[in-house]
Each structure stands twice: as structure tokens, then as C-alpha cells.
Amino acid sequence: xxxxxxxxxxxxxxxxxxxxxxxxxxxxxxxxxxxxxxxxxxxxxxxxxxxxxxxxxxxxxxxxxxxxxxxxxxxxxxxxxxxxxxxxxxxxxxxxxxxxxxxxxxxxxxxxxxxx
Amino acid sequence: xxxxxxxxxxxxxxxxxxxxxxxxxxxxxxxxxxxxxxxxxxxxxxxxxxxxxxxxxxxxxxxxxxxxxxxxxxxxxxxxxxxxxxxxxxxxxxxxxxxxxxxxxxxxxxxxx
Numbered sequence: 001x002x003x004x005x006x007x008x009x010x011x012x013x014x015x016x017x018x019x020x021x022x023x024x025x026x027x028x029x030x031x032x033x034x035x036x037x038x039x040x041x042x043x044x045x046x047x048x049x050x051x052x053x054x055x056x057x058x059x060x061x062x063x064x065x066x067x068x069x070x071x072x073x074x075x076x077x078x079x080x081x082x083x084x085x086x087x088x089x090x091x092x093x094x095x096x097x098x099x100x101x102x103x104x105x106x107x108x109x110x111x112x113x114x115x116x
Numbered sequence: 117x118x119x120x121x122x123x124x125x126x127x128x129x130x131x132x133x134x135x136x137x138x139x140x141x142x143x144x145x146x147x148x149x150x151x152x153x154x155x156x157x158x159x160x161x162x163x164x165x166x167x168x169x170x171x172x173x174x175x176x177x178x179x180x181x182x183x184x185x186x187x188x189x190x191x192x193x194x195x196x197x198x199x200x201x202x203x204x205x206x207x208x209x210x211x212x213x214x215x216x217x218x219x220x221x222x223x224x225x226x227x228x229x
Contacts, residue, residue, distance in 0.1 A: 035219075041221065042203060042219030042221050043217070043219040045217070059218075088157075092159070104162045105160075105162065105217060106162070107159030107161070109158060109159055110157070110158070
């Protein structure tokens with residue numbers, strides 16, 4: 001199993017450009033998450049999808065949109081990138097948004113995005 | 117979700133036990149304590165979680181005080197590869213915030229030879 005994969009690993013954008021970050025998991029998990037991490041900070045939740053067909057806002061959703069394409073894939077879109085969105089983006093998945101072991105979140109390697 | 121307080125940094129000699137404290141004095145009855153760690157530039161990695169009983173797995177032990185206001189993560193024999201930022205997270209087991217993890221700044225553990 002590859003676990004959680006993210007593409008691309010690195011990306012540089014100019015202000016106003018758009019792009020989509022891709023995330024896929026092969027663990028048959030129901031729930032998926034997008035976080036961002038700024039330098040010296042912990043992770044902050046952008047959006048999450050508790051199950052296929054549903055999405056919900058997290059702490060910092062402004063400037064982002066998401067699509068739960070199917071059970072495996074959850075994409076994050078920046079419609080008009082801004083320098084404030086320069087960050088490292090992590091995708092995660094869990095079997096269910098419940099308690100105990102099924103709620104353990106598994107993270108991808110991250111996408112390092114710079115907006116000039 | 118309850119907030120947590122952790123020391124910003126700690127050191128530990130290789131081969132010794134690393135004891136990482138976490139204060140969560142406002143924890144409520146249905147909130148679990150989770151520990152994750154993040155090795156430099158990688159995605160966070162789950163370590164262990166518990167509700168009120170002490171827990172142990174192949175990576176670590178989690179000691180939760182009887183009043184549940186604080187906990188300690190124990191790495192019994194720290195290695196250089198345990199150098200990472202360790203996050204203590206308290207989250208509810210149900211409700212509108214189900215599934216969300218709230219990360220603070222964590223504790224930077226440095227294991228030295």
C-alpha cells in the first residue's frame with residue numbers, strides 16, 4: 001500500500017494563478033482531510049470530507065475549494081492564489097471520523113506551495 | 117475542543133526515556149488525548165491515544181492522570197530518529213467537530229548522542 005499520496009510535491013505560482021492539489025489514498029478510508037502548515041506552526045484544518053459525497057469547512061477555508069471525486073481522491077483547489085497561501089499542504093485520511101483506532105489519521109508527504 | 121499546553125522544546129540523551137508532558141486542564145468527559153509527531157518536513161505520524169486509562173503500544177506509553185487534566189507521553193528508549201515535534205491533541209469523540217484534529221505548536225524533542 002502506498003498510503004496517502006499527494007501531487008505535486010513542490011509548486012510555485014504567481015499571484016492570481018489557479019491550481020489543484022491532488023490527494024489519493026488506497027486504504028479504503030471513508031474520511032479525508034486537507035491541512036495547511038505555516039512555518040513554525042501546527043497544522044490547521046482547511047476542509048474535510050467525512051464520507052464520499054460530503055465536504056465541510058474547517059478552521060481556514062477561505063480561498064479554497066475542495067472536491068471529493070470518489071472514495072479514494074480528495075482535491076484542493078486554489079482559484080486565485082495569494083501570497084498568504086504560501087504554505088505546506090498536507091492531506092490525511094482516516095477510516096471513519098469516529099473514536100479510537102478507526103479515527104487515526106494517516107498523512108501524506110505534503111505539497112510545498114510558494115505564491116509569489 | 118480542549119486546548120493543550122506543551123513545553124516548546126525538550127532534550128533527551130539517546131537510550132534514555134523521553135517524557136513529554138501535556139496539560140489539558142479543560143478536558144471534558146468525552147474527549148480523547150491523541151499524540152502525533154512530525155519529523156522534519158514530513159507528514160504527521162500517529163503515535164498513541166487514550167481516554168482515561170494508561171495505554172502502551174510498540175511506539176510509546178501514554179500516562180493520563182486520574183483527573184485527566186494532564187498526560188505524559190513516554191518514549192522508553194529514545195533514539196536519534198525520535199527527534200521530531202510532538203503534538204498533544206485533545207478532541208471530542210462525537211458532535212460537529214468529529215474527526216477534526218486541532219494542532220498546537222507542539223514540543224520539539226531533540227535526542228542527542
